[in-house]
Amino acid sequence: MKRQWRGRTTATAEQTGTRHHALTLDGVTREYRSGVVALHPIHLTVPRGRFLAVMGPSGCGKSTLLQCAAGLDRPTAGTVRIGGTQLSSLNEAALTRLRRERIGFVFQAHHLVPSLSVAENVALPLMLGGESPGDRHLRALAAVGLGDRGGAVPSELSGGQCQRVAIARALVTTPDIVFADEPTGALDPAAAEEVLTLLRQAVDRDGHTVVMVTHDPFAAAWADEALYLMRGKLVWRQERPEAADIRRVLKELGGRTA
Ligand SMILES: Nc1ncnc2c1ncn2[C@@H]1O[C@H](COP(=O)(O)OP(=O)(O)OP(=O)(O)O)[C@@H](O)[C@H]1O
Numbered sequence: 001m002k003r004q005w006r007g008r009t010t011a012t013a014e015q016t017g018t019r020h021h022a023l024t025l026d027g028v029t030r031e032y033r034s035g036v037v038a039l040h041p042i043h044l045t046v047p048r049g050r051f052l053a054v055m056g057p058s059g060c061g062k063s064t065l066l067q068c069a070a071g072l073d074r075p076t077a078g079t080v081r082i083g084g085t086q087l088s089s090l091n092e093a094a095l096t097r098l099r100r101e102r103i104g105f106v107f108q109a110h111h112l113v114p115s116l117s118v119a120e121n122v123a124l125p126l127m128l129g130g131e132s133p134g135d136r137h138l139r140a141l142a143a144v145g146l147g148d149r150g151g152a153v154p155s156e157l158s159g160g161q162c163q164r165v166a167i168a169r170a171l172v173t174t175p176d177i178v179f180a181d182e183p184t185g186a187l188d189p190a191a192a193e194e195v196l197t198l199l200r201q202a203v204d205r206d207g208h209t210v211v212m213v214t215h216d217p218f219a220a221a222w223a224d225e226a227l228y229l230m231r232g233k234l235v236w237r238q239e240r241p242e243a244a245d246i247r248r249v250l251k252e253l254g255g256r257t258a
Contacts, residue, residue: 022048022177022209023069027078030064030232038064039232041078046177051203051210053220053241055250056229062213063181065229069211070103070179071095083176101129104170104178108185110162112154112169119150122168129173140168144198160191167198171208178202180212184219196222217246228253 023046030039038061046052054062067073069080071087080087082102090098112121123137141147144164146157154162163183170178180199184192200222202208212223220226221243228236230253238245 020048021045021081022050022083023211024081025065025069025078026081028065028068028075028080029077030061030068030073031076037232039068039075042232042234044227044234046209046211048176048209049203049207050225051200051223052212053223053226054211054213054229055215055217055220055226055246057250057253060229061232062229064232066179066181066211066213070105071099097129100125101173102176104173104175106163106166106170106178106180106183108182110154110159110166112162112165114154116153117150118146118152118154118157118165121154121165122150122172125169125173133172137168137172140172141165143171144168145194158191160187160194163187163191163195164198167195167202171202171206175208177209177211180210182214183212184214184216192216192219217241217243217250220246 023044025042025044027041027043028039029037029041031037042065054065056062064073068075071080071082074088082098085098087095113124116124119137119141122141123133126133126136138147138150141150144167146161146164146168149157149161154165157165183199184195187195196219199210199212203210212219214220221241223241224239226238226241226246227234228249236249236253238249
């Protein structure tokens with residue numbers, strides 16, 4: 001699997017200033033009631049227009065990080081900002097609205113509604129927010145190469161096509177950030193490459209911001225930067241990662257902690 005093109009140079013957080021950050025984690029800590037500390041204080045800024053891969057061994061805290069960053073879980077300490085909005089300042093209703101309107105989600109399973117058409121699935125986040133979709137959902141569907149399949153139901157599509165619909169659904173609201181949790185985990189290499197190409201294009205062509213959790217060094221190599229978590233700590237960051245470098249780093253980190 002090869003990246004086809006890498007986007008424009010992304011400005012650093014210092015250059016862009018806080019209001020241009022899609023995501024800011026400031027000292028985010030998550031301790032479960034069992035006493036497990038899943039995240040030690042994490043400091044992280046993700047500028048807009050960035051594609052970030054989050055990697056690390058099972059149990060290192062990737063899902064917890066994503067859930068805290070997306071407002072699905074509340075950190076024990078520290079603050080999370082999405083596009084400048086501090087999540088802890090929001091009540092549950094406002095947080096739900098922010099998740100619906102300003103965050104896109106792509107999971108390993110596509111979670112499309114089986115009884116709705118493909119086009120209706122993509123329109124859903126707009127309609128749930130009380131917006132008339134106009135032709136936005138159709139344009140989002142065309143952007144993932146499925147403009148002619150809007151009338152189909154998900155069961156008539158392949159797994160890779162369903163994941164492309166899920167990407168269209170995640171992007172249709174023009175969110176501040178898209179969180180993708182193992183988006184290629186259930187796909188064959190060709191379908192995975194299509195999905196990664198779309199995520200890459202969303203960043204490079206349309207200025208979206210993507211944070212993707214993955215175990216796969218090939219998938220991570222499509223990102224602008226890879227982060228490595230170990231036991232809840234950010235232990236390694238690599239700009240413009242290559243799959244071979246990532247594999248080596250993962251092996252070294254695994255060896256060090258074995
Ligand atoms: N609800 C919970 N209650 C208690 N401990 C939890 C809970 N959820 C996760 N943990 C623990 O927190 C740590 C981090 O878990 P997390 O699921 O974030 O890791 P992960 O890197 O996403 O793992 P994987 O790659 O296997 O999905 C683990 O030690 C896990 O056992």
